[in-house]
Amino acid sequence: MWALQSKGKNSWIEERKQLGRALSHKQCHVQYNHHLEFSRGCQRLTNHRPRQLARLQRSVLPAYPSERVEYTQLVENVKLLDRYTNRRAASGTLYLTATHLIYVDASAEVRKETWILHHHIATVEKLPLTTAGCPLLIHCKNFHVAHFVIGQERDCHEVYTSLLKLSQPVKPEELYAFSYNPKMSKDNREIGWKLIDLKVDYQRMGIPNDYWEITDLNKDYEVCSTYPPEIVVPRAASKATVIGSSRFRSRGRIPVLSYLYKENNAAICRCSQPLSGFSARCLEDEQMLQAIREANPGSPFMYVVDTRPKLNAMANRAAGKGYENEDNYDNIRFKFIGIENIHVMRNSLQKLLEVCETKSPSMSDFLTGLENSGWLRHIKAVMDASVFLAKAVKDEKASVLVHCSDGWDRTAQVCSLASLLLDPFYRTFKGFMVLIEKEWIAMGHKFSHRCGHLDGDPKEVSPVFTQFIECVWQLMQQFPCTFEFNEHFLLEIHDHVYSCQFGNFLGTCHKEREDLKIFEKTHSLWPFLLQKKQELRNPLYRGFTAYKELQPNTLPFSFQFWCGMYNRFDKGMHPKQCVLDHLLSCMNQKIKLEDNASELENKLPFLDGPLPSEACYLSKVGCAASKTSMLNTPQDYQGEPPAVLSNGISVGDANVTSDVEQKNKENLANRRDLHRNDSVDVLNSEAKDGKPQHH
Amino acid sequence: MSCSRFLGSVGTIIIKCKDLRIIQLDIPGMEECLNIASSIEALSTLDSVTLMYPFFYRPMFEIVEDGWSAFLPEKEFEVLSSVTDEWRLSYINKDFSICPSYPPVVIVPRSIDDETLQKVAVYRHGGRFPVLSYYHKKNGMVMMRSSQPLTGTNGRRCKEDEKLVNATLRPGKRGYIIDTRSLNAAQQARAKGGGFEQEVYYPQWRRIHRCIERFNILQESLIKLVEACNDQSHNMDRWLSKLEASNWMTYIKEILTAACLAAQCIDREGASVLVHGTEGTDSTLQVTSLAQIILDPDCRTIQGFESLLVREWLQAGHPFQQRCAQSAYSNSKQKFEAPVFLLFLDCVWQILHQFPCSFEFNEHFLVTLFEHAYASQFGTFLGNNENERSKLKLQQKTMSLWSWVNQPEELKNFQNPLFEANSLVIWPSVAPQSLQLWEGVFLRWNRPSRFLDEAEEEMRRIIDYNRFLLDKVNSMRKQIMQTETEDGMDRMQEVQEEQEEQEVQKVQEVQEMQEVQEVQEMQEVQEMQEVQEMQKVQEVQEVQEVQEVQEVQEMQKVQEVQEVQEVQEVQEVQKVQEVQKVQEVQEVQKVQEVQKVQEVQEVQEMQEVQEMQKVQEIQEVQEMQEVQKVQEMQKVQEIQEVQEIQEVQEIQEVQKVQEMQKVQEMQKVQEIQEVQKVQEVQKVQEMQEVQEIQEVQKVQENP
DSSP, X not given: OGGGGGTXXXXXXXXXXXXXXXXOHHHHHHHHHHHHHHHTTOHHHHHHOHHHHHHXXXXXXXXXXXXXXXXXXXXXXXXXXXXXXXXXXXXXXXXXXXXXXXXXXXXXXXXXXXXXXXXXXXXXXEOOXXXXXXXXXXXXXXXXXXXXXXXXXXXXXXXXXXXXXXXXXXXXXXXXXXXXXXXXXXXXXXXHHHSOOHHHHHHHTTOSSSSEEEEOTTTTSSSOTTSOSOEEEETTSOHHHHHHHHHTXXXXXXXXXXXXXXXXXXXXXXXXXXXXTTTOOOHHHHHHHHXXXXXXXXXXXEEXXXXXXXXXXXXXXXXXXXXXXXXXXXXXXXXXXXXXXHHHHHHHHHHHHHXXXXXXXXXXXXXXXXXXXXXXXXXXXXXHHHHHHXXXXXXXXXXXXXXXXXXXXXXXXXXXXXXXXXXXXXXXXXXXXXXXIIIIIITTOOHHHHTTOSSOOGGGOOOHHHHHHHHHHXXXXXXXXXXXXXXXXXXXXXXXXXXXXSGGGOSSSHHHHHHTTHHHHSOOHHHHHHHTHHXXXXXXXXXXXXXXXXXXXXXXXXXXXXXXXXXXXXXXXXXXXXXXXXXXXXXXXXXXXXXXXXXXXXXXXOOSSOOHHHHHHHHHHHHHHHHSOGGGSGGGGSOOOTHHHHTXXXXXXXXXXXXXXXXXXXXXXXXXXXXXXXXXXXXXXXXXXXXXXXX | OEEEEEESSSEEEEEEOTTSOEEEEEESSHHHHHHHHHHHHHHHSOSOGGGSGGGTOOOSSOOSSOGGGTTOHHHHHHHHHTTOSSEEEEXXXXXXXXXXXXXXXXXXXXXXXXXXXXHHHHHBGGGOOOEEEEEETTTTEEEEEOOOBOOTTTTOOOHHHHHHHHTTSOTTOOEEEEESSOHHHHHHHHHTTOOOOOTTTOTTEEEEEOOOOOHHHHHHHHXXXXXXXXXXXXXXXXXXXXXXXXXXXXXXHHHHHHHHHHHHHHHTSOOEEEEEOSSSSSHHHHHHHHHHHHHOGGGGSHHHHHHHHIIIIIITTOOHHHHTSSGGGOSSOOSSOOOHHHHHHHHHHHHHHHOTTSOSBOHHHHHHHHXXXXXXXXXXXXXXXXXXXXXXXXXXXXOOHHHHHTSHHHHHHHBOTTOOXXXXXXXXXXXXXXXXXXXXXXXXXXXXXXXXXXXXXXHHHHHHHHHHXXXXXXHHHHHHHHHHHHHTOOHHHHHHHHHHHHHHHHHHHHHHHHHHHHHHHHHXXXXXXXXXXXXXXXXXHHHHHHHHHHHTHHHHHHHHHHHHHHHHHHHHHHHHHHHHHHHHHHHHHHHHHHOOHHHHXXXXXXXXXXXXXXXXXXXXXXXXXXXXXXXXXXXXXXXXXXXXXXHHHHHHHHHHHHHHHHXXXXXXXHHHHHHHHHHHHHHHHHHHHHHHHHHHHHHHHOO
C-alpha cells in the first residue's frame, strides 16, 4: 500500500474505497488531507501536544521527509496491553508509516514509543470484540508480541487490512531495502558491499594451493543456479568431473569446499543429496569424492555425513534421490545424523512460542511445554552434528562431506557451526560476517522463503537461521571469553534477516540477488553493524589467539532456554541488572580514565617514579595486573583508535536507546547515518583494519 | 560423606560426597579395600556429635575476630533501638524452658510482658511464640515469625496471643498472616492439635496460604534432581522431563513467590506480616530470610548475610543437624532430612543471578555455605538449636565458621567484583523463564568450569583495572593541585582542574544515576507485575476464602450470631439508656417535689447495672448454649457417623453372615449333590456290577 506514493490523491482515494470502507467521497478527501497535513510536519497535532510530538517529528521526519511520506494512517485512543500482566493498559496513538507501525504512549509520564517494522510482522489477528474495544494482536518475526485494543471497530479493521497488505509485500521491489536511504554516497555504498570478500577468506585458509582451486566454472550459473559464480573444488577434479557430478546431485549442488582446516589439510565440503535412487551411480561423482579425499593425503578415508534422519533419506530414494552407497565410493565412511526437516522445525518453534506466551505458567507447565516443543532437542541435534564434524576434522584428521536434501538448510547450519568451533577467526566480528556470507548467503540458503519476506508458501518458512544463531548463543554461554561480539550482535543480525532493510538477505541465491540488482540498489548490513561495534562487543573477549578449537559439552543440561531471544520483549523476565551493560560502561569509562591519566601525566613536571599513593595502590592490585599484562585487555584487540569513542556520538545514542523502550534499531541507524557523514570514514578504516587479519 | 562399596577383582570404592561429588578409588588388594571401605563407612556415620571433626579441628590461622561473638542479639538490637522504642529484648527463655528451640534472647513488643509471653508460648507449637524477625525502617512495618497456634478442632483461642499479635500493628492498620501451608494442610493440622489463626479472633489480620513443601518431599526432590544431573544420557527429552519431575524448580518458585509476597505486604501495602507454618523452623525461615534479602540492602552484604543466617537460621532454631545429615546420596531414609537450607541458598542465588550488582558476595560464597552446612570443620552448623549448641559447649570447644570467613584474605574470594551498594528493594522475577538451575552446585562436578572461571577472572580484572585507573587519576590530580598551589600558579588553572575533576565526577554521577534509574525503572515494571501477582494471589485466596467460608460455616454462624447479639446488646443498652433518660427526666420532674432524686438515681443505676449484668449473663448463656449446640451438633454428627459406621458394619456383618450362610448352603447343596452323584455312581456301579455278574452268569449259563 505504500506504493501509493506515486499515485496521488485520486488513486489514494480509490485504494481506500477498495479497502471496503464505507466512507463517503468527502470523508476520504478529509482524511487524505489530514494525512498530508500530518506528513507535512504534524502541524495539526503539534498544536495539541507539542511536547509529545517533538520526538516523533525527529524520529519520523528526517527518515521520511515530508514529500516522501504519502501514506500515513493515524488512530487515537489505542490501548497497548501488557502481554503477561493485567496492569493498566497504556493509552496512546497509533501511526502507520510506509515502513513502521509506531505506537506513542500518551499515558506514561516518560514518553514511550513502540516501533514495529512492517516486515517484522508475522501475523495480525483481529480478536473478538470486547467492551474495551476491538483487540488487534500482532506477532512479530523477532518474537515481539503486541496486543492493541482499538476503540472503534471500523478503525481496527482499517488498521488490520492495512497491516495485512503492508506486512506481506508481493513483489521484491516493495521490500524496505529498495527504499531505505541512509543518504550514503554511491562510493561508500559500494565499499560497504566489498567489505566482505570471500576470496580473502579462502586465501586465509591457504587456497588456492596444491589441492584446491577457486574455479569460475559456475560463472554463468550453468553448473548450479543456486551456487555463487566462484566455487572451490579439488584441483584434481576436471571440468568433466564437475559437470558430471552436478548432473548426479540434486539441483546441481556439487560437492564444494566449505572450510579447510589448514593444520592438517582436512576439509569440510558440502553438497546436496545424490540422485542415486535405489541403485543409480555416477562415475564422475565418485571421482569427485575421490578427489576430495585425496586432497587430504593425511587420511586414508573421508566421512560422508547425511544430516537427515535415516528414514527421511531412505524415503527420498523412492523419488530417485537418496544417499551414497558405501560400496560405490572408495574409502568413505557414511553416517546419518538425524536433524529434522524444516517442517518439523517450524512446528517446534510454534510450540515453543506458545509456551513462551502462556500467561503465568507454572514451572511444571513451562518445563513440560519446553520438552514437548522439542526445540532444545533440535538445537542439540544441530550442535551434536557440528561437534562431530569438528572432531572428525581435528582429531581424526579426516575430510568430511556434508549434505542433507538440497544442502541449503541443515548443511548450512552444520558447516558454519563446525567452522566456528574450529577457527577463532569466525568468532570475531569480521569472521562471523564472513561465515554468514559464505555458508548462508553465497551458498544459497533461501532466506526469502525461510523468512517469509514476500507473500508466499507458508510451508517454506522455517527458523533454520534462528537455530544457527541460537547455537552460537549456546556456545557463548559455555565459552564466555571466546567471542568478540555479544548477544546483542546476534539479535541484531537476527532482526535484520527479517527486516529487509539491507540487501544481504534478500532473495534466495546469488543469481537472484544479481537479478534484483541488490548490489546497486540496496545497502549492506555489515558496515552498519561494524559502526555499532562498541555496543555489540564482548568485554570479556580474550582475543584472537587465546582459544583455538572449542569442544562444547553437549549433554542436555548444557543447553539453556534463550529467554533473551524468545522472551526478548518481556523485560520483566530478564535479569534486572545486566552484567554485560555494566562491563561495557566500564570499558567506556576506562578509555576516558586512560585519556585523563595520560593528560595528567604530561602536566606533571616530574614523573620519574610512581607517586607515593599510586605506588601503594600498585602493590595492592599488583597481583591482578601482573598476572595478565595490562596490554592484554580486550580493548587492545578492537584495533580501533579511542578517537572514535570520544567523539561522543555513540555515547549519546546509547542514552537514547536506553531511555526509549523497544526502540527500533533501524531508525536509530537512519538518524545516525544522516547525522554522521564521517561514519563512512570509520567504515573505511574498518575495512582496512580488517584486511590484515585475514593473512 | 556417604560411601558405598563396589567390589570387583580390584577393589573399587565409590565415595559419594555430601557436596554431590562422586569419587571412585581403585584399590589393589581385596582386604585393604575392605578395610578402607569399612573405615570410611564408620568415620562418615558417627553416632555422637562430639566425635565430629569440629571438636578436633585446630585452626592454622590466627583468629582476628571471634565469629562466635560477632553477631550477638544485643548488638543487633542496638541498631533497632536507635530507630524505634516499640520493641524490647526479652530474656524469658534464658534457660530454654519456655521454648527449647528459641535462643535465650528474643525481641518482642515493648507493651507485652514476660508473663503474657509465657501464656502465648503454651498456645504456640513448640512454644514458638511470635517474635520480631525484621523491622522495615522505611515505613516501620515489621515481620514476625512463630509456629502454628494450637487451636485444635475446638478452635481454642488465646487472648494473650491475640494481644501479642495485635501489639505489632499500628493503629488502624491491618496485617497479613502468611501461612506457609496450603489451607487444606492447615485445616488438617487442627486434628493434630495445631491450626491457624481464625478471623474471628484476629479481625485485623488477613490470612494468606502459600503451599511450601516440607521434609521428605523436598528430600525426594533433591535426590531426583541430582540423579537427573548425573544422568549421562544424551536424550534431551529425558533430561527435561526428569528436571520437571524432580519439582525442584517448582519449589524454588514457590518459596520465592511466598517471600516476594511477604516483602510486598510490608513494603508496598504498608502492612505488618506474621509468617508461620507448622513448627516455624523451616519454610517460615525461608520466607522471612528471603524477604529480608529483598527488602534490606544490609542483608546483601557479606557481614549482613552472615548476620541474617545467624539470626534467622541458627538462633531461630532451624534443626541443621537433622536436616543436613546425609545430603542427596543417603542410603537410608532419614525421617528429618530435608534440603531446606539448600533451597534457601538456591533462592538467594536466583536473586543474585537477577541482580548481579546488588550483592557484596558472589556465588562461591553461597556454595561454600552449602558445603559447610552439610560437613564442616567448624562448629557453626552443629546442633539443632541454641539450646543444644550451648549444651555441646560449641563456643568453647569448636571454631566458628565466621572466624575463618571474615579474615581479609579469605573474604577476597567471596567478594563480588560487580557489587555497587544500592539501597533499593529488589524485586526478583518468579516467571519460569527467569529461574535457572543452579549450575554452581548441581552441575559443578559434571562439567569443567574452566571457561566460566576465566570469564569471572576477566571480569574481575576489568573492574580492578578501572578502579586502579580512577585512583591514579585522582592522586595525580591532587599532586598537581598541590604543586600548583605551592608554585603559586594562577587560579585559573586550578579552576580548570577542578572543572575537569567535576566533569569526571559528573560523568560518573550521571552514569550512576542512569544505572539507578534503569534499575528503578525495571523495578517499577517488576513492582507492577508483583502487584498483579499479588492480586492474582489475592484472587486465589479469595477463592480459598470462599471455600473456607463454606468449610467454617459453623464457626461463622456462631460469629454472626454473636455479632447480631452485640448489635442487639448495644441497641438494648441504648434503648435502656433512652428509657432511663426519659424516666430520669420524668422522675426528676416528679421528684422535684419529693427531693429524693439522688436516691432514685442510685436505685436506677443499680437497676441499670443489674440489667446490664443480666443481659450479659443471658448473652453468655446464649453463647454457651450456642457453643454447646454446636458441640452437640458435632457430637450428634459424630454419633451419627459412628452409628452409620456401625450400621454399615452391621449391614456388612449381616451380609457376611448371609454370604456365609449362602456359601454354606451352597456347600451343603454341593455336598448333597456330590453325595447324590456318588450314590448314583455307586448305583450305576452296582448296576454295572449286577449286569456284569448277570452277564457272567449268563455266560456261565451259556458256555
